[in-house]
Amino acid sequence: MPEGNEIHRWAERHAAAFAGKAVRVDGPQGRFTDSEMLDGRKLVRVMAVGKHLGYDFGKDRILHVHLGLQGDFTEGSGPLPAVKGALRLRMWNAAAAKKPAAPGESKRHGWYSEDDGTGHIAPELVAWVELRGPMDCTVYTQEQWEKLLKRLGPDPLNGDAPDEFVAKVHKSKKPIGALLMDQAIAAGIGNIYRAELLFRARLSPFIAGKDVAEETLRAIWKDALPLMKAGMVDRRIVTTLPKDRPSGKGKVLKEEAHYVYRHHGKPCFVCGTKVMKKDMAGRNLYWCPTCQPE
Template identity: 45%
Template sequence: MPEGHTLFRLAREQHAAFAGREVHVTSPQGRFAAEAELVDGRVLDEVTSWGKHLFAVFGPDVVHVHLGLYGKYTSGRGIPPEPRGALRMRWEGPGEDGEGVWTDLRGATACELLTDGEMGLILDRLGPDPLRKSDPGKAWARISRSRVTIGALLMDQAVLAGVGNVYRAEVLFRHGISPFRAGRDLGETEWTAIWADLVVLLRAGVKAGRIVTTRPEDRSRRRGAVTRDDAHYVYRRAGLPCRICGTPVRTEVMVGRNLFWCPTCQAV
């Protein structure tokens, strides 16, 4: 599932391409047809994100998208291709320089038209987002009272918005914290360090368009582009030696997703 940095990039790109101009909105598949007709031809005010949610504001109406596991946008310039398959929503606009721009949405878990108030209700349910000006103390208030494992809490979007399976595994490794430790057993200093690290990691993800969590000294080569094999400490490295201690990385399912950790560097 795309994590917060991906939605932040999408919001920024769509805002740059379409905001301030009339947008032709359609639903070739038909599932969003009635809603698309309501905003078709209207001026897009802004596109923003919070965590894994994308919001496109057309006056009092908001197109809300959650990509889920299978959602994907494709975009381009000029004349868009003929619609094929389950194309949920298509935007077309003149673009900033007058050349046509378009973006297509397929496979999203949610694609719906909301009011400002309904958008506010979604935001009220979400925890702080490390990519936004938000209060990490709100997450700490939940974590510090919880018997739930920190590995599960980091995946709970009501606790912390935008962190998914990759950032969960990697930030806990980077701080030597077992994913099986209860939230209430985490120290406030530890949480402050985790939050600060997530801010840095997600911002780096926005800039690079990918998740890289390893430090240069822990890679097979310290200079040049980071290879896929060098990008992570534990994520999808089950059975491989830990980059720090050599212990085989372990995996098991936690809150429906495969968790990865080093049992030595992240001892309970």
């Protein structure tokens, strides 16, 4: 259940584990039949744009992964765990166990398989990831990947400038709370960052895009980069400043990680007003009516 920050984090981790090496790719239970197109090939790099991942196995072989609401990775090292639950895809690096292809075995690579029963694999040298529940897991052509990039707006985590974001917001009559969720306007921002960025800017979610001051939009963009980059603590987004957390410094309590996200009915950390909740753009929007006046 990721926003852009976690997608970029996965891209970095997976690149560190697999890029530049031949990678085993498997779709257990027939859930990813295109794995054969990738299995044993060298992973050139891992790309992250907005909430999309692209595993570049060479031209016209880009594995596109979008986690959607439910998708998630698990990672580890050592022997591959047994297939459990609805596993869509797994990748692992068994380069350390390379051997000459035996008769009847694929000649393209010739890695020991985790289940070939030979026991010759070097478990301590195997890194693996499992993917389950993604919204998309398909092999893209270069053209498809570029088409995807075209419809995405600028991504703060890729160092994109805010100009396009500002221009698009200023063209719209829709409320800023809806625009921040639009991936064509800003790629990578999701429901937590929408709520928290607006709170930190003390901006009402209901103000029309065209009416938001340019400097406010630029400030939001500037705030988003470090917040999304450093916003993960134990795979959790943290947006509160230490001075605003009721319990003070030290470990960030679960209930103090956000200002308004899922805080409806509870007092705002800053002013004590009850945090509100309302559906906007099909998702739950949270805000403080006092800190973020219309």
